[in-house]
Amino acid sequence: MESGGSIAANPMNATGDQASYDSIVTKVGCSNATDTLQCLRDTPFETLNSVLNGTDGNPQYSFWPVVDGDIIRDWGSMQLGNGEFVKVPIISGTNTDEGTAFGPTGINTTQQFYEYLTDGSAGIKLPASAAKRILELYPDDPSQGIPAFLGNKRVPSQGYQWRRTSAYAGDATMHANRRKQCETWAGASIPAYCYRFNVHSADVPYLVGATHFEEVSFVFNNINGTGYHYGKPFAGTPPSYAELSKLMTSMWASFIHDLDPNSGVRNFTNKWTSYAQNKPVDFVFDANVTSHMEPDTWRKEGIDYINSIAKAYWR
Structure with missing residues (x-):
């Protein structure tokens, strides 16, 4: 599970989804069909793809998991807490600087950050007490923000507190969910191989660091960047990038075949060990x-708090 898992980072209700579905049905000419879903299934790929994807490759529609009492019986946090999940080994990970893709820009003051947390612009309205605690756990200290390689520097062009809000947004959107999943698997004595991808790819600006999605080309050994719209992730990179991709591809293939990411790896001594309650660990994939x-304990206090109020996030 890459950049996501059992706990959705979005409210799991159907608000707006019906309108989006109806729009797609209309655009492909299925409005008059008795069974519109079957009509969509029968629609030629090229037709459906042209509707779902814009000319720039970005999706025109987004559908998030919805609690329907059937396929998804409850919020992910609740099902994990109740032990209601498929008990098989997993790989689960996120990228170091997820928050540079999901965090807000233009926030310069603590008051503006507080309003972002409570006015719904973050996708959810946190209670005042929760928002105030977040402000304490994610202080206005650039050295605690992301990307970490910027040290104590601020980035005024993105917002005076951009690194602060990005650290929070990455945790709230991706890292907290991933960590809770790994903890839950460990608590059930089921192998969970957890990771943190820590590589800046060539196809994204330097400032965003190891941001969202950048591990995908490495996992699939897509050295040529086939299908990428915004540049080539390996262009001009040192040999260590391709070597890391080979390692990751080998580990994913080994896991698929043997449920052990180490089984097919040769000439690499560092083993990827599974998560444990008394030893929470993740594997850092790095090309440098x-x-x-x-230890999977970075920003522990903030992430623990986010997970403790999962219901406030409609998770």
């Missing part, structure tokens, strides 16, 4: 230093 295990 040797990939290695680390």
